[in-house]
Amino acid sequence: MNNDYVFKFDYATLVLTASDSIAMPCNANQVTAGCTSERAWITLSSEWFDIGVNYIAVLSPVNCAANYQTTAITNASVRYYKLDTVWDIDTNNDGIVDSTAGTTDTAVDWDKGWTCMDVPTSFNWQANTSVFWQAPSGTW
Amino acid sequence: MPYNTVIPPVFVQDVAVFYIVDSANTGYLQFYKWNSISNFFELQSTVQASASTVLSNWQTTTSLLRTTDGVIFSEGGVATIYYYETLTYTWARSTVTVSWGTMTSYTGTISLVDLVLRQARDNWQTYSTAETTIP
Secondary structure, three states: OOOOEEEEEEEEOOEEEEEEEEEOOOOHHHHHHOOOOOOOOOOOOHHHEEEOOOEEEEEEOOOOOOOOOOOOOOOOEEEEEEOOOOOOOOOOOOOEOHHHOOOOOOEOOOOOOEEEEEOOOOOOOHHHHHHHHOOOOOOO | OOOEEEEEEEEEOOEEEEEEEOOOOEEEEEEEEEEOOOOEEEEEEEEEEEEEEOOOOHHHHOEEEEOOOEEEEEOOOOOOEEEEEOOOOOOOEEEEEEEOHHHHHHOOOOOOOOOOOOOOOOOHHHOOOOOOOOO
């Protein structure tokens, strides 16, 4: 991984083969200016990153709704990426989904697959313990 | 504290592999094999894994991953990625190459010196109850 991408590798017989790259999310300002020049949302470091079966998760020091150079950062967030996400296809890099070019011109969704959840700044865990320890009926 | 174990140990079948850094800032891989008679992990081999002294941020830049027959080791500041065989207990080291496959646009643009590898999680939902099955 580096600060811009997570790569998926497959391993076999002494070869790590890159099979996919996952772009780290940028907001509109950063897409314009370039993710590397104004990166403020996620600094990807291995200790803030983990891989599950269906998702990767990255801790971010910036809350979900923060707007670059506009709003104050209120809290941290966790960003999830669903690993089986099928990206919009934009082979000519014009920002328009290829299949819609010239007709409806649907913009490429750069954040496709990503979900953001704010980490609460404070939470009364004690009062809510039963919520977490009590299994939903019939589901476990 | 003379030795630090910060990188989680990796288990490959009946072998446990630890990465430790000693007080001289040298990193070692320690290979333990399960002794099924006495029921404990027995130290089989210790090899220096770091090329020289480790980086100050080695805790977050060292990669130790499990494969079906060995471990993959990569350290920050070193471009070469290594594989250590554990299946036949030789602990033999080989070099792992990186192929960018369909991601060839990244060839040469990603610094392997800074590449940190993380293990993808096994899909435990598809585990077999047969103990001989390797996930």
